[in-house]
Amino acid sequence: MNLEVRHLRVVCAIADTGSVTKAASLLGLAQPAVTAQLQRIERALGGPLFERGRRGVTPTALGELVLTRARVVLPAMKGLQEDAARLAGHRVQPNQWRIGAVSGPILGGLMSRLADDGTQVLTHPSHWADNLAELTAAGKLDFCVVGVCGDTVPGAPDDGLVWREIAIDAVFVMLPESHLLADRWEIDLAELAGAQWASLPGDGCFGDCFAAACARAGFTPRAMYEMDFGNALDAVQAGHAVGLCKATFRRVDGIVTVPIAGAPLRWRHLLGWHPRGEAAAFGDVVLAHAVAAYAESAARNPHYLKWCEANPRFGPPPLPIA
Incomplete structure (x- = not known):
């Protein structure tokens, strides 16, 4: 599986909410779907991204690495999409x-x-x-x-x-x-x-x-x-x-x-x-x-x-x- 921007959003949502269930609610997805997606992401990256505990999930060392990169990539992609939309929708007349x-x-x-x-x-x-x-x-x-x-x-x-x-x-x-x-x-x-x-x-x-x-x-x-x-x-x-x-x-x-x-x-x-x-x-x-x-x-x-x-x-x- 190739890692995509949507996968990074899932990882960040889980880290920000501290829970797969809460992340699913934030993303508007079913909890089993987020769990399955996280498992696919972890297999693609070669290891677990979160440790489960009584108080929710916490990032592993691999998870911290992914989150650090994701928090750079996601705003950059959002800016790219906004600027591209702005250029594509430029006015015909100045x-x-x-x-x-x-x-x-x-x-x-x-x-x-x-x-x-x-x-x-x-x-x-x-x-x-x-x-x-x-x-x-x-x-x-x-x-x-x-x-x-x-x-x-x-x-x-x-x-x-x-x-x-x-x-x-x-x-x-x-x-x-x-x-x-x-x-x-x-x-x-x-x-x-x-x-x-x-x-x-x-x-x-x-x-x-x-x-x-x-x-x-x-x-x-x-x-x-x-x-x-x-x-x-x-x-x-x-x-x-x-x-x-x-x-x-x-x-x-x-x-x-x-x-x-x-x-x-x-x-x-x-x-x-x-x-x-x-x-x-x-x-x-x-x-x-x-x-x-x-x-x-x-x-x-x-x-x-x-x-x-x-x-x-x-x-x-x-x-x-x-």
């Missing part, structure tokens, strides 16, 4: 950038500003920030504009992407204009304990963050209706549900947006790119355009700007000093 984005207030204004600079934008929409991060790491996108509610960033820890913060949005409540709380300056989340909620699909931690905010307010929210943006608006307009939205949400007839007292939820807008990507040298330029696009969007909501005066950690970032 003034054409591929930008992926989740739903938000930034992409439209960013496209307009880049167009003024003579750059055409090819867009790739997605509900899932991790998907856009993966495509950017693989060289299939030049930039991605995503959002997260926590302090982490999308994608895998070792994907090598650069992330820059565009702005921090507050999360507001969407209500029908006829709602009893629609004319309030702020709403305590507890006042909506009995509400039916509508939400957009996505794979981030926002659902967990919302549930935690409700728990701090003393209640458990009812199960959400997950629906696309248009249907969510229809449900709110008809009074069947209330929703959550970014404070920069553009006004829609029949719907009002109201801040949540204490600002328990936030949305961080991020710009990501790969430092070895073809467009990486323009990262700061794109970031400046994205910040300007966000500020323009926020300015359409005077209520939000006034609210931000009392909550300065949200809203458009301060202008740079000339």
